[in-house]
Amino acid sequence: MDNMVDDNKNVNQVVESRNALSDTPGYELPLLLFAGFRSLIDRLHAELAEQGHPDVRPAHGFALQAIGTAGATASEVGRRLGVSKQAAGKTVDRLVALGYATRTDDPSDARRKLIRLTPHGLDALARSAAIFDDLRSDWATALGPQRLHELESSLRTVAPTEAFRLDAAGWFGGA
Numbered sequence: 001m002d003n004m005v006d007d008n009k010n011v012n013q014v015v016e017s018r019n020a021l022s023d024t025p026g027y028e029l030p031l032l033l034f035a036g037f038r039s040l041i042d043r044l045h046a047e048l049a050e051q052g053h054p055d056v057r058p059a060h061g062f063a064l065q066a067i068g069t070a071g072a073t074a075s076e077v078g079r080r081l082g083v084s085k086q087a088a089g090k091t092v093d094r095l096v097a098l099g100y101a102t103r104t105d106d107p108s109d110a111r112r113k114l115i116r117l118t119p120h121g122l123d124a125l126a127r128s129a130a131i132f133d134d135l136r137s138d139w140a141t142a143l144g145p146q147r148l149h150e151l152e153s154s155l156r157t158v159a160p161t162e163a164f165r166l167d168a169a170g171w172f173g174g175a
Contacts, residue, residue: 044135063095067095067115077092100124104116
């Protein structure tokens with residue numbers, strides 16, 4: 001079928017367009033998506049370091065998001081990250097040691113501890129949001145606003161809302 005030719009010796013347009021699409025191996029798509037993700041995350045962390053948060057690592061960013069502004073228990077953080085309570089606890093321990101989070105008594109259950117973000121942790125989240133806005137603006141400049149909008153729209157089509165999970169660390173075996 002790849003060699004279909006019409007009477008005028010022109011390659012069939014359907015086969016031609018199919019071949020153009022199949023020239024890119026399938027494994028490149030996840031690599032390109034990951035490279036785009038890494039470029040954003042690496043630039044974010046370089047900027048965060050310059051803005052007073054040199055110790056924040058990508059796993060910390062996911063954990064800060066999992067804790068959120070309302071706070072969470074270690075079990076909830078683990079579930080949100082897709083890791084064990086123990087792995088989440090280690091990450092939380094590190095955030096506490098760095099001054100990004102604190103453990104407090106849960107007012108609704110004295111047996112539980114809530115992890116809450118400190119002002120330093122909230123500052124890191126706020127700065128991250130602003131930096132991501134700047135990075136998005138950089139992509140809009142590089143690609144053009146319409147192409148970026150189309151890229152985001154296309155990604156929303158293939159990665160529906162329920163797929164937005166924070167458990168990327170779980171893919172690699174830990175937080």
